[in-house]
Amino acid sequence: MTSRDFISEVQNTWCPGCGNFAIQHTMKKVFMELEGEGVVPESLVLVTGIGCHAKIADYFNLNSFYTLHGRTLPVATGIKLANRDLTVICHAGDGDALAEGLDHLIFAAKRNIDLTVILHDNRVYGLTTGQYTPTSPIGFKGRSTPHGTTEFPLNPLRLMLASGATFVARGYTRRMPLLKSLVKAALTHRGFAFIDVLQVCASYANLTDYYEKRVYELKGHDTGSYEDATMIAGEWDYYSDSPIGLGLIYQKEGPIYEPTPEKEVLWGSRKDLVMHVLDSRT
Amino acid sequence: MTSRDFISEVQNTWCPGCGNFAIQHTMKKVFMELEGEGVVPESLVLVTGIGCHAKIADYFNLNSFYTLHGRTLPVATGIKLANRDLTVICHAGDGDALAEGLDHLIFAAKRNIDLTVILHDNRVYGLTTGQYTPTSPIGFKGRSTPHGTTEFPLNPLRLMLASGATFVARGYTRRMPLLKSLVKAALTHRGFAFIDVLQVCASYANLTDYYEKRVYELKGHDTGSYEDATMIAGEWDYYSDSPIGLGLIYQKEGPIYEPTPEKEVLWGSRKDLVMHVLDSRT
Amino acid sequence: MDDLSVLVGGRAGDGINIAGMMIAWLMNASGYRPHMYYDYPSLIKGGHNFAIVRGTPGQPRAIRTRVDILLALNQDTIEKHRDRIHESTAVLFNADRAKGPGEGIPVSDILKRHDAQAVMENSCLVGAFAKSAGMPTNLVSSVFKRHIPRYVEKNLDVALDGYDSVRTSHNLAPSLSRPLPVVSGNEAAGLGFLCSGLDAYVAYPMTPSSSLLHFLAEHGPPAGVTVVHPENEIAVMLMAAGFAYAGRKVAVGTSGGGFCLMTEGLSLAGMAELPVVIVMSQRTGPSTGLPTYSAQSDLHFVLHAGHGEFPRFICAPGDATETMSWSKTALEIAWRYQVPSFVLMDKHLSEGFFSIDTERVGGVAVRGPETGVASPLRRYIDSPSGVSPLAFPPAAGHVIKVNSYAHDESGITTEDPVIVELMTQKRLRKEASLEAEVQRLPAVVTGGNPGGTTAVLCFGSTAGVSEEAAERLRYRVVRPVVLEPFPAKAFHDALSGVERTICVEENVKGQLSLLLRRHGLMTDHEVRRSDGRPFEVEYLIKRLEEVPL
Amino acid sequence: MDDLSVLVGGRAGDGINIAGMMIAWLMNASGYRPHMYYDYPSLIKGGHNFAIVRGTPGQPRAIRTRVDILLALNQDTIEKHRDRIHESTAVLFNADRAKGPGEGIPVSDILKRHDAQAVMENSCLVGAFAKSAGMPTNLVSSVFKRHIPRYVEKNLDVALDGYDSVRTSHNLAPSLSRPLPVVSGNEAAGLGFLCSGLDAYVAYPMTPSSSLLHFLAEHGPPAGVTVVHPENEIAVMLMAAGFAYAGRKVAVGTSGGGFCLMTEGLSLAGMAELPVVIVMSQRTGPSTGLPTYSAQSDLHFVLHAGHGEFPRFICAPGDATETMSWSKTALEIAWRYQVPSFVLMDKHLSEGFFSIDTERVGGVAVRGPETGVASPLRRYIDSPSGVSPLAFPPAAGHVIKVNSYAHDESGITTEDPVIVELMTQKRLRKEASLEAEVQRLPAVVTGGNPGGTTAVLCFGSTAGVSEEAAERLRYRVVRPVVLEPFPAKAFHDALSGVERTICVEENVKGQLSLLLRRHGLMTDHEVRRSDGRPFEVEYLIKRLEEVPL
Ligand SMILES: Cc1ncc(C[n+]2csc(CCOP(=O)(O)OP(=O)(O)O)c2C)c(N)n1
Ligand SMILES: Cc1ncc(C[n+]2csc(CCOP(=O)(O)OP(=O)(O)O)c2C)c(N)n1
């Protein structure tokens, strides 16, 4: 599969102006770059949840596993453990990965399993027509909270830091060059990489103006310092008026998850092992 | 129910030396104190998971809901929303609340629902005879990891801080007076209170010696500072050799979760409301 | 003419459902009872959406294939529905985005004329519909004023220009029925719950159950109903258990995938004897399947979900009126017997619109659970009916313990085989009491030709189409509304004189048929559909006629 | 005598299961095939535990009520099992913690004599057992040396003093059978998986499935099997889906509550056509129920779990040998048909011990899935069998897409009713192919008196006791091992000549009976038990005799 078209022929049904286009475009550019650097596209696997974000599985002409709402991470973990040579990328939604399946996200970070999570954080349930998610600002009037929510949002970056993630970054769909460099870095990071992508939802949560006024590019902090990272991650609380830092927040090297420390097969054959076990039971 | 016996007549089956006894004893003392201060015991509700810790539901002569493995928090949330006058206490296990049902714990903290979680953190699945939990130290040889785990533990305190908990503390079953003051403070805290209780498991993870060498009582830090709290919570990483601070780590006031901002019933009767809706649909 | 079918179609985002509803209200105001089916793919913008609205003087509960008026916002609508067009169909289309045959409407000109936005295209078509159907302009104004929330005047201007741009093609026979409320099946469930004293509704969004959440989130809180949308469906079910323990009447709603996640909590409700109502609205599976299309393929899952054995109540209403009645009944039964209680629905019913005759809404009278406390209270005290008196914390002088483990009468964990057996028998006895209750309910409905020797058997949302088809064919319809405990006697009675049975279902395995076998009835023939689309009247008649004699 | 039953009892923490196993190994070494039942409450220390070990020259697969030797570490053991004692029962007890009647053993003196710890009490009783059963001391030493991991000498000294402190009460008839391996049902499943090329096992601990996790966690990794214990059962099932997608043979294991959480992933496996083996070991429900006791009450849940309709394979082996065969078969079938495949077990089978005759272990030959790639690969390409060729990433020149939505042959989401129907039919055809495969398997087992006109019907772990009881009563036993797709023809054939059927089950609703009705068989009588305890041979005979003729 040399010189291939990464984008499939499936008709795209994202709304006009949707930030998912920017993510798709960015991914494509990174994939092309990686291909140039010798990564065979057949070794890429996209794992998606269910939601608008997840349609990216259909839109890329790449291996994909279109899973369930909230379940990208365990599927991706299974795939990665099955074959360490695959590059596994989760495209997850904010409802998806932070509500329905938050448990899995935290455990993937804890294990430092070698894969990348792109969180399409549009701060709303898009596909189910606009209910609040864990990152929706307090007061959000969605269809399940027409009188306005009364909950503060979760800060996914802080959660990921507290969970042991070794690569934590924030992107924004209207800052594509930065997003591209973050995705590239995440894909080449050895270990668990998480990018919270602030994604514009044109239909239910168009925060473009809000973001444009506040985003700035992070520069010069020590990306190896957990304390600095925690502080930077907390600068913006996902609802009130403060600058929103974009870029790499934290990165460190750590041992990659292997279910057991054993590395080699000790038994010449399964049959020998079975015989040994049976023998010990007489 | 004046002057009552808080302990039920059910035969206790915790192993000799189990830290759960200390927790039970501490709770009893706090309950008695509260009763002295006018809290009616009938307004207390214990909500437990499944595991050794959970047997406390049987052992207290108090209202209790013995739920499922991992599910204390949503049940407790339902109870509290149903009746704000009840004092709801979750007795959860580390496998219970940090693995099977971690999602719920984080959301309870996020919502700042007014209840207390006592985490019986024995760092092992006790009742299912000794498998590793999210807080087990790396290298732990349990029955599901006889060759030793390869995962770093989660730090529940950091997770809770990152989730928005408004009361975060650490206790230890062999420091009962401190534990008692923490439990009392948690129960009187308005909002979500979390105590990570390092609980000795005599049968599968007897870390008494390890703890005794390292624990110290936290003093003098600013319990209102999130940054300080994050640092203190991270001093010990749940596996390596460092001092283990016990005590209140963080506390702040915050708005209590109410599903909707509406406070009053706007419709004289249900019938009026139904009529109004039907009317608008002709 | 007195049976009018209208199709309005365009892209997602064009407001097709709103156009459909306006048409329904116009019919309603003309004394015609409307029924609307809304067909849309699972996406927000683009793709083909359409609604079919049918009006007749009596309540229609199914759609026909043929339409009398076709309103096309784009060319696709005409192409995709060619087989619905017959010689007297009036095809009215947006001349900017489609070309005939039919009558083109200069929509963009009209919008420009009134300085109106593109979203008002649909109003223009609705106006055209009114003219085509022979409705007077004052009806159009009054319905627009009543139902358009914003920019009424501009929408009305646009509609009236649309009105003026086409001819009248159909003359509805006058009907004197007074307008009734028009609601979706989900809204009817919500109304039933409100009437029967619901205290709390907990749900995570999932098509086709979401609109019940939306309805109660909007109307519940002002009426004192707590509405919670938590982190996921596991939390939904367990929060509901908490509410029930604390004495608050609670319901949850979901569809297949979400229901999977509730099954562990369901089994808990069974063991701990907690009253919880579950609205389970089916869609095409397996797995994510077709989120916005229908199915009746979860019947056996709902019958058997949750490990272990415990009593449950399952009813499957057939239209909005029945949904309102049975959701009341389901809540009442849940509390009377302290069991999980299901309202089994599907996309056609949940999202279909029907006028609702509140006078026909029945449902068991609210009698409530047995309460009162034994001293000291034993939450699971045995009784002849198997039902224990209820009390909730705080109850002065009592401790109230519920437990997911096998437990004794006080709710304390036990492993003693004698006590375990006692409590198992108690739950079985509760099931027997529930069975007796079902005998007092209108648990089996007979329709069509009551003397027919061929019976169409069906359940749930296929009620309407089955009855209409059966009437035509002079067949009988026998439909269990309660599916568990199964009203076997009433069902067999309703079949008396029947020589031939045809089971109509929207699934591949014949799930109702399998259930009937358990109760001694081997159905003779099967008519099934599994692509998520509704049986239309003509289609079902054809399928029934194909069944060998 | 050639049928010896031994009960050893004490408190949790006394090492009763180890004592039981030592007795089993002693029997095994004497040429007697052992079967052990271990009864314990869900707690770590305290409470009453006991094991019953029965040995006969041929393999026993059930326990008797009456015991020949009763070993009591405490008084409770004598009190609780009085009804098992008959005139020739030798009661041997720890004289420090119990008083007769029977032969007291001065356990604490013996321990003191050898400076041994309290945990060695059980060795003392095991030694006493050997003497009572007439076994020679050299047998005791060799078995201790083989099976005691630590402090062998001291344990042996203690045992031999125990040996010396009692009389010989039973003289086992000599048996020449060669010792066979003794394994639990769960271990047999693990061995079957290892033999059939399992690559990965994923599980969250839950009684009674946990010991399979423990077994594979210990023996799997050195053999290249990846074993993962993740955060919860949802993750378990989804990780398994990931493994299967990437081409690795994977199994999961759980019990009722955990299985509930897997049902959404199960439906995904059905839709995405992913081969996953599920070991589902039942325990007493509903809900947390009795975690350490047995049941057969999840059959219908397993038959119908997951929303929507998709093919699945379910087998329910009856003992360890069958478990080893059928777990091989289940894995093979999963891959051959790309379906979820169940090994349905229960506590009695999972945690019961049996000697296993590896020469009798069968199971379908490994033929593997159809592989090979179409170009460009369409993961769901239609075929006459309904089975599509498999390929896994990375596959040069191909993209491999799986999807939980309704999808086309390439795995791309679709809402087109024609394609949806095509793929539904493909899955149905796969089910038909699977049905044909089941006809080639020994899916129905006949036992007891093959000519009997009364047939005992049962499934799973009640196989052994049913056969033994039936032999006594000259009844036939007809037992489906495959429950889905149900081998209806083979089952009806096996019933030929039968005039009367009695269905034996460990549940309250008669779940096998209900399943049989679906296939046209109305069972005549039912014998059920639901307190979590096994049918003992005498008890089942009595219950069968009580059934009216
Ligand atoms: C178990 C389950 N619950 C609910 C749903 C319905 N559902 C589908 S997508 C979705 C929300 C998607 O929101 P998000 O993950 O933020 O993705 P977005 O559409 O915003 O990209 C929901 C609730 C489902 N498919 N499965
Ligand atoms: C869904 C589900 N999965 C697994 C189990 C089995 N189980 C019961 S208790 C337990 C572990 C308990 O560990 P923890 O929560 O740490 O409590 P502890 O016994 O240590 O107090 C497990 C896995 C269960 N009951 N339910």
Ligand code: SF4
């Ligand atoms: S609803 Fe929002 S997220 Fe979904 S496609 Fe439209 S703009 Fe994008």
Ligand code: SF4
């Ligand atoms: S196993 Fe551990 S936690 Fe459980 S009762 Fe025994 S000592 Fe306590």
Ligand SMILES: [Mg+2]
């Ligand atoms: Mg979103």
Ligand SMILES: [Mg+2]
């Ligand atoms: Mg624990």
